[in-house]
Amino acid sequence: MEAINWQGFLIGLAAFFMIGVFHPVVIKMEYHFGRKSWWALFIPGVLCVMASLFFSSLVSILLGCLGFSFFWSTLEMFYQHERVLKGRAKRNPKRNDYD
Numbered sequence: 001m002e003a004i005n006w007q008g009f010l011i012g013l014a015a016f017f018m019i020g021v022f023h024p025v026v027i028k029m030e031y032h033f034g035r036k037s038w039w040a041l042f043i044p045g046v047l048c049v050m051a052s053l054f055f056s057s058l059v060s061i062l063l064g065c066l067g068f069s070f071f072w073s074t075l076e077m078f079y080q081h082e083r084v085l086k087g088r089a090k091r092n093p094k095r096n097d098y099d
Helices: 007-033 035-052 057-085
Strands: none
Touching: 007 035, 007 057, 035 057
């Protein structure tokens, strides 16, 4: 029996952690700054994906997962804004920039 390969487990755990972290981040960013803050998620995503091209093995995979988690969160920012407009998420009473 060969040694256990932990890489798949670690990548899955890291992806699970990233999703768990980004979910409340998107909610808080939309609440405090609105959907106009989407670029604060998109630019780090581009940087992470570009950086993943220059590393090898596990680091490259984790940077790719992180970059695409940023991209997904960018989309979720717009979906969160729609949820706020429909009344399914909390609206910030201090902001008046809702469409």
